[in-house]
Amino acid sequence: MxxxxxxxxxxxxxxxxxxxxxxxxxxxxxxEPSAATKALTRLADEDxxxxxxxxxxxxxxxxxxxxxxxxxxxxxxxxxxxxxxxxLADYGVVAEIPRVVxxxxxxxxxxxxxxxxxxxxxxxPDRLIWGYEVKRQGSSAYPVADPEKAFLDLVSLALTPRxxxxxxxxxxxxxxxxxxxxxxxxxxFAFAPLTHWLKKEF
Numbered sequence: 627m628x629x630x631x632x633x634x635x636x637x638x639x640x641x642x643x644x645x646x647x648x649x650x651x652x653x654x655x656x657x658e659p660s661a662a663t664k665a666l667t668r669l670a671d672e673d674x675x676x677x678x679x680x681x682x683x684x685x686x687x688x689x690x691x692x693x694x695x696x697x698x699x700x701x702x703x704x705x706x707x708x709x710x711x712x713x714l715a716d717y718g719v720v721a722e723i724p725r726v727v728x729x730x731x732x733x734x735x736x737x738x739x740x741x742x743x744x745x746x747x748x749x750x751p752d753r754l755i756w757g758y759e760v761k762r763q764g765s766s767a768y769p770v771a772d773p774e775k776a777f778l779d780l781v782s783l784a785l786t787p788r789x790x791x792x793x794x795x796x797x798x799x800x801x802x803x804x805x806x807x808x809x810x811x812x813x814x815f816a817f818a819p820l821t822h823w824l825k826k827e828f
Contacts, residue, residue: 629657629665635674635687644688644765645695654695678740693742694768697729700738701747706731707758707769710748710783713776714794721797730771730779731755748783748791757811778815785819788824793823801828 629637629651638646639655651662666683669675675683682699684691694708710728714720726744732752738745757775760767771779777794784791805828812824 627629629655629661631665631668631672631674634665634669638675638685638687644685644691645678645684645699646685647671647699648683672786676741679738679741684740684742688765690764690766691742692763692766692768693727693745694770695766696740696742697727697747698730698769700745701731701733701736704733705769706733706747707755707756707771709758709771710780710791711794713771714773714780716770717773717776717802719773719777719802720794722795730783750783751780754779754782754815756814774803774811777801777803778808778811778820781823782815782817782820785817785823796827 634651637651641654643650648659648662648666651657651666652659655662666675666677670677676686676688677683678696679700684696689796694712697706697708700706706729708727709723709730711720711724712728717722725744729745729747729777730750731746731747732755733748735749738747758769758771761770779793780791783789784793808824814822
């Protein structure tokens with residue numbers, strides 16, 4: 627059984643698939659994996675979809691698509707969420723606007739260069755994968771850390787030896803963060819360099 631390009635685009639619209647997997651198409655159509663890949667490749671040749679990693683695709687006609695929507699798909703089946711500089715810039719905690727999308731996951735760290743942009747997914751242990759929620763913005767929905775968790779994610783990783791990340795730079799006299807929440811969260815990290823840095827900074 628084959629699937630025409632027009633039928634596949636109608637399927638994407640009907641099910642509002644924005645970032646999706648080849649497995650999603652197999653579930654919805656029941657066609658063979660080779661047929662699904664062939665149909666998706668035809669759409670990619672016409673720039674209607676694009677592949678961002680093996681088995682993961684982006685609907686090029688989806689309105690208001692945010693690169694952040696791709697983050698949970700990039701390290702699947704492990705969870706991943708937007709954090710670090712990306713989340714902090716969105717919240718106005720740091721002034722610098724990153725040129726890549728930053729996320730964290732319990733999976734091994736990995737970088738991606740895609741049609742949606744570049745992604746840097748950093749590693750955190752399973753016990754620190756919390757403090758995020760799904761944010762809805764227009765048609766987009768993606769998991770993102772709250773400001774305090776994104777801040778601690780960044781500081782803890784930046785304080786790790788040989789880290790490629792830099793500590794955040796304060797733009798005002800005080801960080802626009804909930805200090806009590808920071809203290810509560812920091813205790814869960816149980817990371818002495820983080821605790822010491824926070825005492826000096828706050």
